[in-house]
Amino acid sequence: MWILILAAVIVIALGFAVDRLGWHDLISGYNTMSREKRERVNIQKVARLVAWMCYGIGAIFILIALIEEFELDVPLEPFFLVLMVFIVGMLWRMQRYDGNIYDESGRLRPGGKKRLIPIIIVSVVLLVGVPALLFWFSQPTEVTVTDEAIVIEGSYGREVPFDEVEDVAWTTLPEIARRTNGADTGSRLTGNFRTEAGEDVLLFIDRDVEPVIRLDWSEEPIYLNLASAEATRQLYEDIRAR
Numbered sequence: 001m002w003i004l005i006l007a008a009v010i011v012i013a014l015g016f017a018v019d020r021l022g023w024h025d026l027i028s029g030y031n032t033m034s035r036e037k038r039e040r041v042n043i044q045k046v047a048r049l050v051a052w053m054c055y056g057i058g059a060i061f062i063l064i065a066l067i068e069e070f071e072l073d074v075p076l077e078p079f080f081l082v083l084m085v086f087i088v089g090m091l092w093r094m095q096r097y098d099g100n101i102y103d104e105s106g107r108l109r110p111g112g113k114k115r116l117i118p119i120i121i122v123s124v125v126l127l128v129g130v131p132a133l134l135f136w137f138s139q140p141t142e143v144t145v146t147d148e149a150i151v152i153e154g155s156y157g158r159e160v161p162f163d164e165v166e167d168v169a170w171t172t173l174p175e176i177a178r179r180t181n182g183a184d185t186g187s188r189l190t191g192n193f194r195t196e197a198g199e200d201v202l203l204f205i206d207r208d209v210e211p212v213i214r215l216d217w218s219e220e221p222i223y224l225n226l227a228s229a230e231a232t233r234q235l236y237e238d239i240r241a242r
Helices: 002-019 043-069 077-095 112-137 229-241
Strands: 143-145 149-152 158-161 165-171 176-185 188-195 200-206 212-217 221-224
Touching: 002 043, 043 077, 077 112, 112 176, 143 229, 165 229, 176 200, 212 229
Parallel strands: 200 221
Antiparallel strands: 143 149, 149 158, 165 212, 176 188, 188 200, 212 221
């Protein structure tokens, strides 16, 4: 939570500095322009939009932090999607005040399309890449049991040799304190987390499915389950049979 709060404070402070303190050189692109090109930019309006974008990002970060702190049953994905759309919208709005791209009548200047290419790339990454990543993390865990190893597919996937597994337990998920390097999308927890007991674990968990399998692997403990309790139980029996 505190990382999100700190990020929000920094972003909001940057927005204030750009708009109210006139620190326009903090604006990417503008700080490398020649004096002639700078004169074609309505920097006051661009700075105001940059500030409002920063305030909006900061507000969403704080909202997400509060949801996590109070453990509210609110999905976070819509907030990230709204954030992406908001950022892209503000970035495109800013271009309208760049006289190096648009003339006084609002038409593209010669070479204006080329200057828009970075914005197009950023827009595609934010509007397509981020949702695709969230969708990927939200997919059920796929596990293959071979004679030699347990193969966990997908993001943060691992191949766990049987000779490195110290124990297999049919259990429940411990209380999770925080995410250290992973994804929390909908009901799914994927990646590296720390429990309330201070143990660092690797999770491949659907919180709507109980109980779970714990693998005491020599590298790190793993908790996992599949799309249903029945499938998880069958996986547990397959692992125990090896």
